Amino acid sequence: MPPRVNVRFVRKEDIEAIHYILTRPEVMWGTLQFPSRRLPSLNRMVESSEDGFSLVAELAEGPEKGRVVGNAGMQRGVGRKRHVAGLGISVDPAYHGQGIGTALMEACLDTARRWWSPLRMELDVYPDNERAVALYRKFGFEVEGRKRGVAIRQGKYVDTLVMSRIELAGSGPSESQQAEVEATASEASEANGQDGESNVPGPAKEAREMGPGAGRERLEGEVRPPVPAGAPNIRKLYENPGVLRQSSFLPWNVPTVEKIAEDLEKAIDRHTFVWTSKESVYGEVTLIPGRFRMARMATVSLLCIPPDTCYIARTVARDLLRAVVDLADNWLGFHRLEMETYTDELWLFDILERMGFRQEARLRKASLRDGVFEDRLVWARISESW
Numbered sequence: 001m002p003p004r005v006n007v008r009f010v011r012k013e014d015i016e017a018i019h020y021i022l023t024r025p026e027v028m029w030g031t032l033q034f035p036s037r038r039l040p041s042l043n044r045m046v047e048s049s050e051d052g053f054s055l056v057a058e059l060a061e062g063p064e065k066g067r068v069v070g071n072a073g074m075q076r077g078v079g080r081k082r083h084v085a086g087l088g089i090s091v092d093p094a095y096h097g098q099g100i101g102t103a104l105m106e107a108c109l110d111t112a113r114r115w116w117s118p119l120r121m122e123l124d125v126y127p128d129n130e131r132a133v134a135l136y137r138k139f140g141f142e143v144e145g146r147k148r149g150v151a152i153r154q155g156k157y158v159d160t161l162v163m164s165r166i167e168l169a170g171s172g173p174s175e176s177q178q179a180e181v182e183a184t185a186s187e188a189s190e191a192n193g194q195d196g197e198s199n200v201p202g203p204a205k206e207a208r209e210m211g212p213g214a215g216r217e218r219l220e221g222e223v224r225p226p227v228p229a230g231a232p233n234i235r236k237l238y239e240n241p242g243v244l245r246q247s248s249f250l251p252w253n254v255p256t257v258e259k260i261a262e263d264l265e266k267a268i269d270r271h272t273f274v275w276t277s278k279e280s281v282y283g284e285v286t287l288i289p290g291r292f293r294m295a296r297m298a299t300v301s302l303l304c305i306p307p308d309t310c311y312i313a314r315t316v317a318r319d320l321l322r323a324v325v326d327l328a329d330n331w332l333g334f335h336r337l338e339m340e341t342y343t344d345e346l347w348l349f350d351i352l353e354r355m356g357f358r359q360e361a362r363l364r365k366a367s368l369r370d371g372v373f374e375d376r377l378v379w380a381r382i383s384e385s386w
Contacts, residue, residue, distance in 0.1 A: 002099040004061055005069065007107040010054040012046050015039060017068035018056065026093040030129045032151055032293050033090075051076040055107055057091075057100050069095045072104040074112055074121075079250050080368045085118040089132075101135050109139065113167065119373055120365045122164040124150070133161065141165045145361020149336050149382055151293045157335060162361045162378065219312055221277030223323045226284070228261040233281045234274065235260055242306040245369065246342060271332075273323045275304075275316040282310060285320035287327065289334070296386065297336035300324055307347050317348060321355050329383055337381040342367070342374060356381040 010018070019039045021027055028034060045054040054073040059065050072089040076082060087108060091100045112118055125132050127146065141163040149157035226234060237243055238254045249255075255263070264272075275283040283304035290297045302320060307313035328334040339357065341348055357379040365373040 003059055003069075003095070005057045005100060005103050006060045007055055007057050007103050010045050010056050010071065012043075014056050014068050014071075015042050015045065018042055018045070018071045021068070021071065021090055021092050024093050026096070027090050029153065030126060030132060031088075031090055034292050045071075045073065051078070053111060055104060055111070057104050068092075070100040070104050072108050074108055076116055076118065079248060079253070081248075081366070083119040083368060083373065084366065085112050085116060085121045087121055087123045096131065101132075102138070105135060105139050117167070119167055120164055120363075121167065122162070122363070124160040124162055126153075127159055127161050133163075136163050139165065144363055145359075145378060147338070147360050147378065148380060150297060152296065153293070157296075162363065164364055166364055219277045219282075221275050221282065221312075221316070221319075223273050223275050223319050226264055226272055226274045226281075228264045230274070230276070230279075230281065231257045231261040231264065233276070233279055234284065237274075237281045237284060237303060237305070240305055240309075242309050243303050246306070246345065247303055248367075271324075271327060273320055275320055282312065283316040283320050285324045287324050287337075289332075296334060297338060298328060298332075298334045300337050300339040302339065302348075314347065314351060318351050318354075321351060325355055325381065329385055333386050335383050335386045337383075339379045340366075340376045341379065342369070343377055352379050 016039065019037070019042055022031070022033045022042075023035055023037060052073065052075040054071060056068045057070040057072075059067045059069060070089070070091040072087070074085045074087050077084040077086070089101060089104055089108070091104070109121070112121065121141075123136065123141070124147070125136065127133070142165070144162045144164055147160045147162060150160045151158055235254065235257050238247065238249060244251065244254070269289065271287040273285050274281050283302070285303075286301045288299045288301070289295065290299070300321075302317060304317045304320070305313055310316070325337070328337055337357070339352070340363075341352075343362070358381070359377055360380050361378040363376045363378060366376040367374055
């Protein structure tokens, strides 16, 4: 008979037991934990936060009553992803297959529903962790895609499945509406040349040439690392309505000039390039390395004035992505680059594909934009050298 357990919020005295569970070889095999993890790193589990909680399952009877045999936690997103909650769970290997995971899942989902009411709950899991995949499916999680070579396990790169559960019916375009949008955008893309300049002469082309500093003559620009003195021009990029709409910023929390300059002076865990011409900044790309077992992958964030307001948008995006791919391949040795786009950023798709990126997943209702919960696409590039 499966043991009876109590599920409760974590306490300080639970940390040692949780550390024991997380550093078991069987748990490390199925999660992103690592053998050298230090116990103090888990202290944040007991810190008070309205955006995250941790639970433990303890035996409710028997000679080991009170023993912690599993833990789980959820973390809510911020800004446009505040409706999203990420989930993680681990169980003492000695109690695998005895209903501990089910008890923790039930408690996690109930807590999140009662106090956060998230629209989207998400997690990553290894494809060969069949027990975990079955548990998540049991609770309504669906596979959205497969990320290639995300983490290192026993000396090899391994894939993960992206799974999510949509709690409520969110707003958004219907499939037929989305197909119409994509078809229209595809037709428009075909009318463009290699760098996105329209082949149609006249006023239509002139309208697309509008943008900061843009005229009828082709702009000459360069890709280079930003400097703190350029912070005012970088903020102008962030404030551009087209950029703001595609970014993760909220209109009222765009970083100040002082904050941008400070980050450029102090940030040592990320790499940034800007595309600039005559002091105006038309685009920015940032590469953020992963950590620990994901240290050979990096996340790419691209901000670029869209082609409906800037005729050189495709050139800017292409040059920035070339720079970050060169950095990753030839200087930093990253195995995997990962990037997200909205589903309607079709003008970027062929550029990403030429750079070796491939679509891997469609994250349902992943971001709030213009009052609508919209899907996001996950793109990834696997290096042939690393």
